[in-house]
Amino acid sequence: MQETLFCLNVGHLLPYSMSDSNSSDFTNPSTFILLGIPGLEAAHVWISIPFCTMYAIALLGNFTILFIVKTELSLHGPMYYFLCxxxxxxxxxxTSIVPKMLSIFWFYSREINFSACLTQMYFILSFTTMQSSILVAMAFDRYVAICDPLRHSTILTNPMVAKIGLAVVLRGIMLLLPHPFLARRWPYCRTNIIPHTYCEHIAVVKLACADISVSSYYSLSVALFVTALDVFFIAVSYTQILRAIFRLPTKDARLKTFGTCGSHLCVILASYIPALFSFLTHRFGHNVPLHFHVLMANMYLLVPPMLNPIIYGVRNQQIRVRLLQPFTHKWN
Structure with a gap:
């Protein structure tokens, strides 16, 4: 949703003063200039430390999850495929944002090719949509596992999981494909300076000196469609799950069954809360400084990738046991 809410920011990005930038008369810029975090340029090196740390944890954690699921045959099931x-x-x-961000912070490498900027924008939007779709698929998996456990293996077969994965990818690719094409057709005759650390969609199209209402309306429509639909399906799944749990005869059975959903619920919260907070600051925080908006836009792209593997590593017993296996063997 981080950015299924991404497009809900249409029209609410804090404007920056054009007098602070070097306006020119170009129509098709070969490059854009990313300012980083406006107003906090002196602190860029210090800000890079937590950002780099979060990225390193995200890389290590997510690659570890992929390695464990690949090498542990007992984890070859729908829930773990969706986790991968x-x-x-x-x-x-x-990875779409951090390397370029660090090059801005460390080496003052602020230029980004026009096509590379649109590619970065597209990757962020499409993979954010895919993430939201995967959370729906994981909610469906938990629904079948708890509400109809005897049919779980026959409903969520490997071919079905592959079809769901394909649908997730196609949804992310097709729904967001118009964005870079619409952004490419606008004339950029004002400035090529983007007050951001990456090519955020609305930050790019607001530089165009043309009527961008088509892009804005399409962005809003996609955001509402993706967000509303995904949240609806997740809510329906967990409503049915909770009803099934409360029908269980004992408190221990209820807690044990609900525990199987704990990791997924934590991941949902880790994914949606930073995005929702960022959206609210854009929508209602008109007096909030621009640098705070930019910081929040970075946090909702960095926090979930860092937290998700930690959540599953801590809460999921099978992954935790497999992760600690080398250390337990060493002490034994």
Whole structure:
């Protein structure tokens, strides 16, 4: 949703003063200039430390999840396949922004090719949509596992999981494909300076000196469609799950069954809360400084990829046992 809410920011990005930038008369810029975090340029090196740390944890954690699931045959099941899909989307999203961000912070390398900027924008939007779709698929998996456990293995077969994965990818690719094409057709005759650390969609199209209402309306429509639909399906799944749990005869059985959903619920919260907070600051925080908006836009792309593998590593017993196996063998 981080960025299924991404497009809900249409029209609410804090404007920056054009007098602070070097306006020119170009129509098709070969490059854009990323400012980083406006107003906090002196602190860029210090800000890079937590950002780099979060990225390193995200890389290590998500690659560890992929390695454990690949090498442990007992984890070759729908829930873990979806977890691998989530790890891949997290890796792509964070890698789409962090290397360039660090080059801005460390080496003042602020230029980004026009096509590379649109590609970065597209990757962020499409893989964010894929992430939201995967959370829906994981909610469906938990629903079948708890509400209809005897049919779980016959409903969520490997071919079905592959079809769901394909639908997730196609949904992310097709729904967001118009964005870079619409952004490419606008004339950029004002400035090529983007007050951001990466090519955020609305930050790019607001530089165009043309009527961008088509892009804005399409962005809003996609955001509402993706967000509303995904949240609806997750809510329906967990409503049915909770009803099934409360029908169980004992408190221990209820707690044990609900525990199987704990990791997924934590991942949902880790994914949606930073995005929701960022959206609210854009929508209602008109007096909030621009640098705070930019920081929040980075946090909702960096926090979920860092937290998701930690959540599953801590809460999921099978992954935790497999992760600690080398250390337990060493002490034994």
């Amino acid at each position: 899909m989530l790890a891949i989307t997290d890796l792509v999203r964070s």
